[in-house]
Amino acid sequence: MATSRPWYSPIRLAQRVGIYIVVGYATLCTFLYFGQDGMIYPGANGKDPVIALKQASLEGCVPWDKPTPGAASPQGYVPRDFDKPAPRGTIVVFHGNGDTAYDRNYYCDAFHARGFRTFLYEYPGYGGRPGHPREATLVPDARALIRELDAEGLGPIYVWGESLGSGVAAAVVADPTLPVHGLVLMMPWDTIANVALDRFPFIPARVLMHDTYDSIDNLAHFAHPVCVIRGDQDTTIPPALTLNLFAHLRDPKLMILQSGYGHGDWPVEPNLTWWDEALNFIAPPVKK
Numbered sequence: 252m253a254t255s256r257p258w259y260s261p262i263r264l265a266q267r268v269g270i271y272i273v274v275g276y277a278t279l280c281t282f283l284y285f286g287q288d289g290m291i292y293p294g295a296n297g298k299d300p301v302i303a304l305k306q307a308s309l310e311g312c313v314p315w316d317k318p319t320p321g322a323a324s325p326q327g328y329v330p331r332d333f334d335k336p337a338p339r340g341t342i343v344v345f346h347g348n349g350d351t352a353y354d355r356n357y358y359c360d361a362f363h364a365r366g367f368r369t370f371l372y373e374y375p376g377y378g379g380r381p382g383h384p385r386e387a388t389l390v391p392d393a394r395a396l397i398r399e400l401d402a403e404g405l406g407p408i409y410v411w412g413e414s415l416g417s418g419v420a421a422a423v424v425a426d427p428t429l430p431v432h433g434l435v436l437m438m439p440w441d442t443i444a445n446v447a448l449d450r451f452p453f454i455p456a457r458v459l460m461h462d463t464y465d466s467i468d469n470l471a472h473f474a475h476p477v478c479v480i481r482g483d484q485d486t487t488i489p490p491a492l493t494l495n496l497f498a499h500l501r502d503p504k505l506m507i508l509q510s511g512y513g514h515g516d517w518p519v520e521p522n523l524t525w526w527d528e529a530l531n532f533i534a535p536p537v538k539k
Contacts, residue, residue, distance in 0.1 A: 291415065291443070291462065292384045294349045295376030300325075303379025307353035312371065314379075317403075319395040323381050326396060328352045328371045330359040339366035339534055340407040340432075341400055345393070345416030345423070346371065347515065351378035358411070361521040365530050367409070370400065374419075386422060386462035393423045401430040409533055413437040414488070414514065418464035425469035433533025434473065437480045438514050440488050441467050441496040449489050467499045476533045480507045480517070480525075487514035505532045 288295070304314065307328050314325035327343075342362050346355045352371035359369045374389055375382030382388070401408050410431050412420025417439035424431045440446050443464040447456035470477065477500050481493045497506055507525055509517050518525070 288383070288385075288461070292348055292374070292376065294351065295374065295384050297376060297381075298351070298379050300379035300381075303351070303353075306351075307378070310353045310356040311359070312353040312356055315370070317399070319392070319399050322392055322395070323375065325373055325378065325380050326392070327373050328378070330356070330363070330369060332363075333368055333370075335368070337363075337366060337368035337405075339530075339536070340409060341368045341370055341405045342409045342411050343370045343372055343393075343397060343400070345410070345412040345419040346374075347414035347416055353378060355413075357519045357521070361519070361526045362530075364521050365526065366536075367530070367534075368405065370396075372396065386419075386464060389419065390422045393419070394426055394429055397423070397429055397431065406430060407432045407534070409433045409435075411435045411437075412439070414439075415464075418443055418466055421466035421469040421473075422464060424473055427472055427474075431475065433476045433478075434470075435478045435480065435529050435533060436466075436496075437517070438482065438485055438488050438493070439466060439479060439496055440464075440492045441499070442492075445492050445495075446488060449492070466496055470496075470500060472501075474501065476503045476505070477501075478505045478507060478529045478532050480509060480529060482509040482512035482514060482517060484511060484513040503532075505529075 307313065311330055312328040313331055315327045315329055318324045318326040344355055344358050346352055352373040355371055358371065362369045372393055373380045374384040376384050397408055400406070408431050410420045410424055414437065417436040420434060420436065423429070424434055443462065444456045444460055447454070447460060479493065479497050481490065497504065507528055509525070512518070
């Protein structure tokens with residue numbers, strides 16, 4: 252009479268362990284695939300528009316009242332004196348993934364003191380703007396906005412991106428016909444897939460990710476000045492990724508190191524000289 256092998260036989264045990272590993276790996280990949288938007292865009296919480304407008308007002312900002320055709324409002328926030336003359340043009344800011352546009356109102360003070368007006372672009376799903384953020388939709392929306400600002404006579408236009416916003420900014424200016432004359436990237440990556448691989452090195456990130464945000468490819472043909480700002484204590488974006496991006500950028504390019512600072516604690520006081528260094532590089536002052 253044949254006897255069955257016990258459940259703890261080496262072969263059956265190895266088979267079970269193999270099945271558990273495969274199922275666990277597939278479960279993790281599935282979780283990351285469906286949960287990636289929450290990790291890339293954690294601030295997309297569908298904030299009530301009325302609350303958002305009140306909070307923006309407290310920060311000295313108002314919603315842009317001329318959204319491009321088909322764009323849901325608020326497409327962005329601007330300081331109340333946005334219409335005043337700005338001899339050096341307009342800077343469009345793309346913020347990080349955990350905040351809203353009007354949280355970045357300190358840009359308004361720093362830029363205004365140096366002759367620029369500030370447009371704080373808002374992502375769908377953030378800051379009272381309806382919708383869901385996704386590279387394929389927000390990049391065309393931002394390009395249409397920049398063209399409209401230029402057509403309104405608010406140029407020259409420059410672009411500034413921080414963290415996630417650096418990836419957005421690079422994707423936006425990948426269109427060589429866009430009227431953008433300079434770019435600043437704070438704490439940028441080379442590709443968002445490489446950021447994911449740093450956190451999950453055994454996951455096929457390039458296959459699973461909806462959004463690519465490949466800044467190396469997007470900036471391959473950008474022919475205007477690019478300033479990269481990084482903190483030497485950044486633990487969110489690995490320094491190697493920022494340095495890899497910088498190495499691939501075309502000239503003219505400039506690296507500014509915020510010594511002693513990490514990913515989100517850089518100094519923002521408007522009187523600091525690093526603002527001048529960055530802005531004068533992408534938009535050299537006209538000599539009188």
